[in-house]
Amino acid sequence: MATILIAAIWLIAVKGGGWQQSYPHFTYLSGWGLFGLMLILTAYNGRKKLPFIPLLSSRLWLQVHLYLGLFTGVVFLLHLRWSWPSGWFEAALAFLFSTVTGSGIVGWWLSRALPPRLTTVGGEVPYDRIPEVVRALREDAERVALGAIPAARTTTLSDFYASRLAGFFAAPANFTAHLRGSRRPLNRMLAQIGEVRRFVNSEEGKSLDQLADLVRSKDAVDLQRSLQLVLKGWLFVHIPLTYSLLLASVAHIVVVYAFSGGAR
Amino acid sequence: MSAVALAPDRPRRWSVAFSEDMSDAAVQRLLGIAPFRHMNAASFPRSAPLADILRNDAGIRRYKKGEIIVREGDYGTSAFMVVSGAVQAVLSPGLPPAIVGRREPSRRGWFSTLAQWWGNSREDEVLRSKPGFGVAGGKSRSGGAEGAGIVLQDIPRVLGNHRTAALVAGDFFGEIAALSRMPRTATVFADEDGTELLEIRWQGLRDLMRHDPQLRRHIDGIYRERALATYLSEIPFIRRLPEEAKQRVMAATQFETYGDYDWSGEYKKLIQSGAMAAKEQTIAAEGDYPNGVIMIRAGFARLTQRHGHGHRTISYLGSGRVYGFDEVAHNWRHPLDPIPLQHTLRVIGYTHVLVIPTVTLEQVVLPALGPEDFPPSRVGRQEARSAPVAPISAPGTHVRGISVPAAFSGGKSRTLEESPLPVEARVDSELMEFLTENRFFNGTEAMLIDMDRCTRCDDCVRACASTHDNNPRFLRHGPVHENIMVAQACMHCADPICMIGCPTGAIHRDAFEGEVVVNPSTCIGCTVCANNCPYGAIRMVEARDESGRILVASDAKPIVKATKCDLCLDQYGGPACVNACPHDALDRVNLNTLDDLAAWLRR
Numbered sequence: 111m112a113t114i115l116i117a118a119i120w121l122i123a124v125k126g127g128g129w130q131q132s133y134p135h136f137t138y139l140s141g142w143g144l145f146g147l148m149l150i151l152t153a154y155n156g157r158k159k160l161p162f163i164p165l166l167s168s169r170l171w172l173q174v175h176l177y178l179g180l181f182t183g184v185v186f187l188l189h190l191r192w193s194w195p196s197g198w199f200e201a202a203l204a205f206l207f208s209t210v211t212g213s214g215i216v217g218w219w220l221s222r223a224l225p226p227r228l229t230t231v232g233g234e235v236p237y238d239r240i241p242e243v244v245r246a247l248r249e250d251a252e253r254v255a256l257g258a259i260p261a262a263r264t265t266t267l268s269d270f271y272a273s274r275l276a277g278f279f280a281a282p283a284n285f286t287a288h289l290r291g292s293r294r295p296l297n298r299m300l301a302q303i304g305e306v307r308r309f310v311n312s313e314e315g316k317s318l319d320q321l322a323d324l325v326r327s328k329d330a331v332d333l334q335r336s337l338q339l340v341l342k343g344w345l346f347v348h349i350p351l352t353y354s355l356l357l358a359s360v361a362h363i364v365v366v367y368a369f370s371g372g373a374r
Numbered sequence: 375m376s377a378v379a380l381a382p383d384r385p386r387r388w389s390v391a392f393s394e395d396m397s398d399a400a401v402q403r404l405l406g407i408a409p410f411r412h413m414n415a416a417s418f419p420r421s422a423p424l425a426d427i428l429r430n431d432a433g434i435r436r437y438k439k440g441e442i443i444v445r446e447g448d449y450g451t452s453a454f455m456v457v458s459g460a461v462q463a464v465l466s467p468g469l470p471p472a473i474v475g476r477r478e479p480s481r482r483g484w485f486s487t488l489a490q491w492w493g494n495s496r497e498d499e500v501l502r503s504k505p506g507f508g509v510a511g512g513k514s515r516s517g518g519a520e521g522a523g524i525v526l527q528d529i530p531r532v533l534g535n536h537r538t539a540a541l542v543a544g545d546f547f548g549e550i551a552a553l554s555r556m557p558r559t560a561t562v563f564a565d566e567d568g569t570e571l572l573e574i575r576w577q578g579l580r581d582l583m584r585h586d587p588q589l590r591r592h593i594d595g596i597y598r599e600r601a602l603a604t605y606l607s608e609i610p611f612i613r614r615l616p617e618e619a620k621q622r623v624m625a626a627t628q629f630e631t632y633g634d635y636d637w638s639g640e641y642k643k644l645i646q647s648g649a650m651a652a653k654e655q656t657i658a659a660e661g662d663y664p665n666g667v668i669m670i671r672a673g674f675a676r677l678t679q680r681h682g683h684g685h686r687t688i689s690y691l692g693s694g695r696v697y698g699f700d701e702v703a704h705n706w707r708h709p710l711d712p713i714p715l716q717h718t719l720r721v722i723g724y725t726h727v728l729v730i731p732t733v734t735l736e737q738v739v740l741p742a743l744g745p746e747d748f749p750p751s752r753v754g755r756q757e758a759r760s761a762p763v764a765p766i767s768a769p770g771t772h773v774r775g776i777s778v779p780a781a782f783s784g785g786k787s788r789t790l791e792e793s794p795l796p797v798e799a800r801v802d803s804e805l806m807e808f809l810t811e812n813r814f815f816n817g818t819e820a821m822l823i824d825m826d827r828c829t830r831c832d833d834c835v836r837a838c839a840s841t842h843d844n845n846p847r848f849l850r851h852g853p854v855h856e857n858i859m860v861a862q863a864c865m866h867c868a869d870p871i872c873m874i875g876c877p878t879g880a881i882h883r884d885a886f887e888g889e890v891v892v893n894p895s896t897c898i899g900c901t902v903c904a905n906n907c908p909y910g911a912i913r914m915v916e917a918r919d920e921s922g923r924i925l926v927a928s929d930a931k932p933i934v935k936a937t938k939c940d941l942c943l944d945q946y947g948g949p950a951c952v953n954a955c956p957h958d959a960l961d962r963v964n965l966n967t968l969d970d971l972a973a974w975l976r977r
Contacts, residue, residue, distance in 0.1 A: 158833060158954070160491060160840075161833075161836070161840050161841065161954045162490045162947075163487060164946045164947030164953070167952070167955075168833065168954050168955060168956045169955060169957065171956070172956040225825060225827055225830075225959075226857075228830070229825040229826050229856075232854075234825065236830075236851055338830050341831070342831065
């Protein structure tokens, strides 16, 4: 498919200018072709809704979607005659198309880059179970922090938990840090745990070790959540933009034919 | 509105009899003939008296001359006894598929398939009759089991062109498939009009054998005799021998069983206790003298080699694999430079093996083989002692495989092909340890997910739900080794432990391709299958009505049903989960051998 795409792009690059000069209505043809391609690309969403019908594998559909998407971008540039439109509606339409294509490319990159990171960090948690896991970790951490008080007869550990860790365990944390692959927040918390160790006795020290393990576990869950949220969330950009683009394209077609003045 | 609905009474083991036609008169007639006449009715428990077993777990079938009773390769859960008339069993090689009328399982129609788009229930686990399960588990079609209504057209020609064995009144057949969860080993057809057979589902046969020692000994005896003869005749280096030599080999072959037939219970206890797999019984040890060739007939065995103070898993062997042949062959060709066994063979769970003694091989088999049948020469004993442990990738450490017919492959028909590079070199030993420790090699359709490609989109789960009335039949969750996850989806095991103990036969193998499926109509929710399954692939769910209310029986307890992956048997296009994955991350892989796994890893 890559070979076909490259060949098609080369053909357009070499012959495109000639076609535009030879065929006065080429813009109309490229426009309809562009619309048809967008409908085919959108059909992938429909295929996903009908898994019980043998319409070829989703894998094959995605491959076609990717390469056809890139090809559609080239046809789009050809349709624009390689220049940005001047009217506000056409400019908005072009912007919509660009963001759909761009979000698609970003999504493709995310789907290649993020899964290995999720696998490397380990501790696979299905996304819908993350709140339950976070709650369990929080309860464990609170139990460890409060459980140290009777034996130590001080509130050092519990105060430390309340001031430095309670917020961390209360909810998902460090979203952007995990996206960047930064371990700074985790290292900071572990360093703080190390700092407070000089003020506790041996029993509390064991509790601190448990807290440190729970911090690592919570951090791993937060990483899972962050990356999985992005993997799921980019479609909430790509798909609504796609349907907006289709609606705007229909409006564009109506406007073009309404104001063509017989010049077609 | 009430959250529960009163259901008809809770289904029990004999709520649905195996046959509608077993009248009291038919039962009395059976009790008057051998072997039932000689059974001591008092030795049967009150919960399962002899007469009730015959009434509820058996049925009288009548066949026309030429009508096929069972087909080789089909899966079946019942055994047969000839009551009157005669039958013929076609010995190997069997009849061509076209003659025996093979047909695929019924699927949904196109409209019914499309209707899933709008017709799937909004409520969970609504109890509906499921298309494609017209043959209720444990209930046979009239006129015969898998080959219902198919008549051989030219019996004299069949008898002339194929070897057959005649069975008469009192003879049993089909017990191997029924008891061992393996495919039928031969095609059997009626040889007279009005031939009467007693068909008994394996649950009834199990109870009869449990309480009648004479029947148990008889079944064990023919089980061993027929299985042994048929299996040996399929081994290439045995098949080409002259008849007299074959007989000598068969007479010398020993039949051994290792491990525990009900291995799942012990395995689950080990997992729950967090222990590693128990010390597995050794079948043959590295360094010992090779006093025979071992062929795995059923079950699995682990092949290991010493590594430091431990043993590293080289491979696992399933049905049809051979162990020890390389060493025996080498020693015969180089009597002055013998080598010991190069690997240790240990049972995993349970395994049946055949052992051909070395002396028989040397006298009968090896002299008849051509040079191409021998493995490459190995290093001598002296060099083997001083040489470092062979790396996993070294040629010559691979295990000889053989062509395995469908009847013995424990699954679908396949040939174990030997590639130029040993398969063990293409699958790293850590992955093999992982698969062996977790007993995943049992799976013929294990769901493997490459977590480096999986975007956690759950399209696979949604597709599964769409094809099962909005109820997904697996969890995208399971043990992970590096980037390979074995998800909790039914693996349609070669040895389906889940089928042991099912009181009604609701969980059974599909007669065509052997998928393990549950018939919700006859499932009584006893949880035996779910408890037996070592992989957590079967889930018990509360049945509901169309409005979502939980169905309860007269004892006020909810009706529960066993649910699991059925490989989308009634759908077009195969497993929906595989078709739905956009990133080629998920596949159903046969782990009985390593070839499919190696190919998937290399994709």
